[in-house]
Amino acid sequence: MALLEEQDALNEQLIAALYATRGPILVGSVTVTAVIAGAGILAGHDPVFYALAVLMAGLGVFRFETHRMYSRARISADIAFDAPRFERLAMIGAWATAALIxxxxxxxxxxxxxxPVAVLAIAQSIGYLAGISGRNTSRPLITKIQVLxxxxxxxxxxxxxxxxxxILIALTVLLTTTLTFSSTQIIHQMFIARFRSMKELEILANRDALTNLDNRRALLFKLDHELASRKSLTLLSVDIDHFKVINDSFGHDxxxxxxxxxxxxLSSCLASGEMVARMGGDEFMIVTSCGxxxxxxxxxxxxxxxxSQRRIKGRSITATVSVGIVLADRSMTVEEALKRADIALYKAKSDGRNHFAVYTAELSAEHDEHLAFEADMREAIRTGQFQLAYQPIYNPRSGSVTLVEALLRWEHxxxxHISPATFIPVAERTGLIRVLGAWTIETAARAALTWPRNVGVSVNVSARQFESDHDLVAVVAAILRRTGLQPRRLTLEITESTLIEDAPHIIDSLMRLRTMGVRIALDDFGTGYSSLSYLxxxxxxxxxxDKSFSHExxxxxxxxxxxxxxxxxxxxxxxxIIVEGVETEPQLAAMRRFSLHGIxxxxxxxxxxxxxxxxxxxxxxxSDRSKPASVGADPSTSAPRKRPKAASGSPR
Structure with missing residues (x-):
C-alpha cells in the first residue's frame, strides 16, 4: 500500500514537472511563430510559411491553455484532477510542436x-533540439519522441x-540526438532521486525518530487540515505516569x-483512519473521528x-498512563483543542493517575482555579506567608520534651487558613515543595538552636525532594553548615508512600543522611501494606x-x-517508638502500657x-496528669492560635 502511494505521488510530481514551464512555453511559441513568419517574409511571402506560423500560434495557445487548466485543477477542490488526461495533453502539445518545427x-x-531562409530554419531546429534536453525530462518517452x-x-x-x-551539420545533429537520448535518461534518474530524497526528508520532518510515529508537526498539520474542512475530531492526550522516575531509576535506554x-x-488500539502521534517527551496524542x-x-x-506488566530490556516494568479526552470542531483553533486536551489530562492526573477524564467547561474553570492557587502559592513563597508551627513530643517516663515536630502552615x-492537605499536593505536583521543603528544614534548624541541646526538631520530607535532580542530601548538608545545628538534633520524617516513587534511590539518600548523623523517622507507620518489611x-x-492506633x-x-x-x-x-494523635487520658493510659519513647x-x-x-x-x-490540653482536633492540620503578626521574609 505504501509503495502504491509513493508511486502515485511520484507520478503526480512527474506530471507537475511537465507543466512547470508555462512562461517559457508561451515565450517559445511566440518566438517560433515569429521566426516562421519572418521566414515567410524573407522568402517573398511564401504562404506555406505563413500557414505554418498560424498553426504554431494556435498550438501555442493550446499549450498555454492546458497549463492554465492544469493549474486550476490542482488548486480547486471542485474540479476533479485527471492526471492521465493532462499527461496526454502534454504529449500532444510537445509532439505537435516538434512536428511543426x-x-x-x-x-x-x-x-x-x-x-538565408534555410540558415534561419537550421538555427531554429538546432536550438529546439538543444532545448529539448532541459524540458519534459520527467517523462523520457515524450522527449525521445520529440527528438525523433x-x-x-x-x-x-x-x-x-x-x-x-x-552534411557536416547533419552529422552534428545525429550526435546531438544521441547525446540528448542519454542525457534525457540521466536527468530523469536525477529527477526521481531528488523526488525520493525530498520524500525522505519530508518523512523525517513528520516522523518521530524514536517511535517512528507521526510527530507533533505532522499532527498539527492534520488537525489544521481536518478542522478547516469542517470535520469534528476527538483528541485523546495520553501521558505516561511517573515516567521521570522510570527514566531515573532504570536509565534512559x-x-x-x-x-x-x-x-x-497505542497503535494496536486504533482502528483504520485513526492516528497516534508522539507530541514529545512522554506524551502521545490520538486523533479519531469517533464520538x-x-x-x-x-x-x-x-x-x-x-x-499490564511488560518486559523492557530484561526488566519487568509496570507503566500506566493518564488520558485526557476532548471533542474538537471547527469552532475552535488547533491551539484551543490541544489546550482543552491538556486540561482534561491534568484532571486525570489529579484524580490519581491511571485514569481518563473528558473535558467540560467546569473542568476549564477548575483548571483556572488551580492555576490561580498555584500563582498564590508562588507569591506566598516570595512574600513569606508560610510559617512553621511546632508540636512537642514528650517522653512518657520523664514527662520532658525530647523532640519537636515542625508543621508547615499557610495563612493567606x-x-x-489553608490546610496542608490542600496546599502540599499542589506544592508536590508543581515542584514548589523543593523550595518549601528546604526553607522548612532551615527555619526549623535555626529555631532548634534556641532550644535546650537535648531537644531535637523533626521535619517531614516529600518524595519530590528525593528526586535525582534535587540532591536533598546536599541541601541538608548545606543547611547544617550554615546553621551550625548538630546533625543528631535533626530528624527527617518519611512515609511509606514516599518509597513507592523510587525506593532504591531514596534508600541510598537516607543512608547518606544517616552517615551524616541525621536521624530518620518512618511516619504514619501501620497504614501501609508492607510496614514490617520496611523496618x-x-x-x-x-x-x-499512626494516630489510628491511638484512637482505637x-x-x-x-x-x-x-x-x-x-x-x-x-x-x-x-x-x-513514638505514638501520634494521643488526645484523651484513657488513650494515654493505654499507651503507657507499652515501652514507648515519645508521645x-x-x-x-x-x-x-x-x-x-x-x-x-x-x-x-x-506523670499523673488528669486533664488533656485539648481534645478532638487533628494535630496534623490544626492551626495554632493566630499569631499577632505574620512572619516576613522570603522562605529560602
Whole structure:
C-alpha cells in the first residue's frame, strides 16, 4: 500500500514537472511563430510559411491553455484532477510542436537550400533540439519522441541537399540526438532521486525518530487540515505516569524502549483512519473521528493494555498512563483543542493517575482555579506567608520534651487558613515543595538552636525532594553548615508512600543522611501494606505509630496485640517508638502500657508558634496528669492560635 502511494505521488510530481514551464512555453511559441513568419517574409511571402506560423500560434495557445487548466485543477477542490488526461495533453502539445518545427526546417531546406531562409530554419531546429534536453525530462518517452520527430526529418533534409556544410551539420545533429537520448535518461534518474530524497526528508520532518510515529508537526498539520474542512475530531492526550522516575531509576535506554513499546501498544488500539502521534517527551496524542462515547471506550482499552506488566530490556516494568479526552470542531483553533486536551489530562492526573477524564467547561474553570492557587502559592513563597508551627513530643517516663515536630502552615491574606492537605499536593505536583521543603528544614534548624541541646526538631520530607535532580542530601548538608545545628538534633520524617516513587534511590539518600548523623523517622507507620518489611530494609531510627492506633487502643484487642508486636520488634531492631494523635487520658493510659519513647498529641500540647514553645519545652508534664490540653482536633492540620503578626521574609 505504501509503495502504491509513493508511486502515485511520484507520478503526480512527474506530471507537475511537465507543466512547470508555462512562461517559457508561451515565450517559445511566440518566438517560433515569429521566426516562421519572418521566414515567410524573407522568402517573398511564401504562404506555406505563413500557414505554418498560424498553426504554431494556435498550438501555442493550446499549450498555454492546458497549463492554465492544469493549474486550476490542482488548486480547486471542485474540479476533479485527471492526471492521465493532462499527461496526454502534454504529449500532444510537445509532439505537435516538434512536428511543426520539423516541417518548417524540411520545407525551408527543400525549397530554399541556398537562401538565408534555410540558415534561419537550421538555427531554429538546432536550438529546439538543444532545448529539448532541459524540458519534459520527467517523462523520457515524450522527449525521445520529440527528438525523433524533429531531428530525423531535419537530418534527412540536410543530407539530401548534398551540400558539404549541411552534411557536416547533419552529422552534428545525429550526435546531438544521441547525446540528448542519454542525457534525457540521466536527468530523469536525477529527477526521481531528488523526488525520493525530498520524500525522505519530508518523512523525517513528520516522523518521530524514536517511535517512528507521526510527530507533533505532522499532527498539527492534520488537525489544521481536518478542522478547516469542517470535520469534528476527538483528541485523546495520553501521558505516561511517573515516567521521570522510570527514566531515573532504570536509565534512559530503558525509558526510550518503554516509549517505543507504548507507542506500539497505542497503535494496536486504533482502528483504520485513526492516528497516534508522539507530541514529545512522554506524551502521545490520538486523533479519531469517533464520538465521545466511543473515545471513552478507546481510553479504557488504552488504560487496560498499557497497564499490564511488560518486559523492557530484561526488566519487568509496570507503566500506566493518564488520558485526557476532548471533542474538537471547527469552532475552535488547533491551539484551543490541544489546550482543552491538556486540561482534561491534568484532571486525570489529579484524580490519581491511571485514569481518563473528558473535558467540560467546569473542568476549564477548575483548571483556572488551580492555576490561580498555584500563582498564590508562588507569591506566598516570595512574600513569606508560610510559617512553621511546632508540636512537642514528650517522653512518657520523664514527662520532658525530647523532640519537636515542625508543621508547615499557610495563612493567606484573603483565603484565610489553608490546610496542608490542600496546599502540599499542589506544592508536590508543581515542584514548589523543593523550595518549601528546604526553607522548612532551615527555619526549623535555626529555631532548634534556641532550644535546650537535648531537644531535637523533626521535619517531614516529600518524595519530590528525593528526586535525582534535587540532591536533598546536599541541601541538608548545606543547611547544617550554615546553621551550625548538630546533625543528631535533626530528624527527617518519611512515609511509606514516599518509597513507592523510587525506593532504591531514596534508600541510598537516607543512608547518606544517616552517615551524616541525621536521624530518620518512618511516619504514619501501620497504614501501609508492607510496614514490617520496611523496618528491616530502611535505614531508620524512629517509628512513628499512626494516630489510628491511638484512637482505637482503648476498644480494640487487635490494635493492642499489634502494638505489643510492633514495640517488641522495634526494641529488638534498636528502633525508637513514638505514638501520634494521643488526645484523651484513657488513650494515654493505654499507651503507657507499652515501652514507648515519645508521645505526641493534643493531650500534652497543640501546635504552637516558636515564641510560645520555649516555655513549654522547659516544663515537665506530671506523670499523673488528669486533664488533656485539648481534645478532638487533628494535630496534623490544626492551626495554632493566630499569631499577632505574620512572619516576613522570603522562605529560602
Amino acid at each position: 520539423a516541417g518548417f526546417s524540411c520545407y525551408a531546406l527543400w525549397r530554399y537550400p541556398t537562401q 520527430i524533429s531531428g530525423i526529418p531535419f537530418t534527412i533534409a540536410l543530407l539530401l541537399t548534398l551540400e558539404p556544410a549541411y 530503558v525509558g526510550d524502549a518503554l516509549l517505543v513499546s507504548i507507542g506500539e501498544t 465521545t462515547s466511543e473515545a471513552i471506550e478507546l481510553a479504557r482499552r488504552v488504560l487496560a493494555r498499557i497497564g 491574606p484573603t483565603r484565610g 528491616v530494609k530502611l535505614p531508620i531510627d524512629i517509628i512513628k505509630i 487502643i482503648e476498644v480494640s484487642r487487635k490494635v493492642n496485640a499489634l502494638m505489643a508486636a510492633i514495640t517488641d520488634l522495634a526494641h529488638q531492631l534498636g528502633l525508637l 505526641q498529641g493534643f493531650i500534652f500540647a497543640r501546635p504552637m508558634w516558636d515564641d510560645e514553645l520555649l516555655s513549654i519545652i522547659k516544663e515537665r508534664v506530671p
